[in-house]
Amino acid sequence: MIKPMPPEISLEALVAGDRAEFARLVDAYSDPIYRLGLRMLGTPQDAEDVLQNTFLNAMIHLPKFEGRSSLLTWLYRIASNEALMLIRKKKPEINLEDVSPSESDEDLKPLQFTDWSALPEDELLSGEGKQTLDRAIHTLPESLRIVFLLRDVEGLSIKETAEALNLTEVNVKTRLLRARLFLREQLSSYYGERLAHEVQND
Amino acid sequence: MTEHTHGNCENLLGSLSEYIDGELNPELCAEIEKHLAGCENCRVVLNTTKRTIDLVQTPTENPAMPTDVRERLFKRLNLDDYLNPK
Incomplete structure (x- = not known):
């Protein structure tokens, strides 16, 4: 299921701030990030916010990316945080720590x-x-x-x-x-x- | 249906995910398979859980992002000059 890093994307170039390389990264991974946002938030507008904030954050933090996880896992981490933050903002009553789908x-x-x-x-x-x-x-x-x-x-x-x-x-x-x-x-x-x-x- | 204790069904339920993902050791797998052989309800739960996972993974479930969303994303990232080659 999980797509490996396309061979033409160079982590070195990304970390060095290469814009063309970042554009390729966006095209390689924006579909799954958008889909995750859509399924977590339920509306195209919120999914787009998650998508934009994810790649904005990635752009800012890439120079400090240490490669402890794969780049895609790292992007999913940022996207999940963005999605959960937006849910907290929109529905503060929801308990995101809850592991049970129901009371018992x-x-x-x-x-x-x-x-x-x-x-x-x-x-x-x-x-x-x-x-x-x-x-x-x-x-x-x-x-x-x-x-x-x-x-x-x-x-x-x-x-x-x-x-x-x-x-x-x-x-x-x-x-x-x-x-x-x-x-x-x-x-x-x-x-x-x-x-x-x-x-x-x- | 073969006699079995309800406790075994609960044990199986607790390990179901790991069993499906192939993450259990051979001894535990053998124990589960022995239980499954005699418990139709657990077999149904296993089959339908596997099928549920298969269904969410079918490609029809993965629509692509609309092109206008991609355009706005590139603009927001100041990457307008890279919009064309996809």
Whole structure:
């Protein structure tokens, strides 16, 4: 999933302040950064703010980039901070430290046991199916969503996700499990009903 | 369905993510697979969780950024002179 650094981008040139090189960096990575902003904040305007602030910050701090993580992980780290800061500003009531999608662990127990996993992909991702998936991702609490997006959508490793979010790997794993189970439950409600409907109509 | 204790389902649930990601040691994997063989509900949870992850990773889920957004970004970064070559 994760794109390696395009070979034509030189870290040395970036650190030295080469503008053409920075423009290439922007083109290589603005899509995933924009997408992350869109999925965290939910509106194109906020996603654009996250995108612009991420690359502005990157431009300012690149001369001090020490290369302890990959450049992309470093960009995701800046973008995640920007997104979370904007969420804090817009919705101060949200607890971003919260690792549970709901009040109690009991709610994590699976309730849906319909096996819809063999349904063909085009059926699962038909217009309504895709909307259900997007909606389900959007209903994930922010503290879980950011972990899920970095790990499962953008393809960072557990270690890279932990670095990007300044969390321990254990915390990332806990949040990831909760996010995955939460989404599974949401999708199972929807696809389970569709399956039952199909069986009835057969 | 084979007899099994509910505690085993909870153990599996706790390790589900790591099992899917292939991050568990062979002993734990074997233990989980033994449980899965006899527990249909856990098999369903495993299959549907894997499928959920597959679905979010399908390329249709990754729309590109609009061109006007790219233009404004380049302007904000004072990189207007590099707008053309993409």
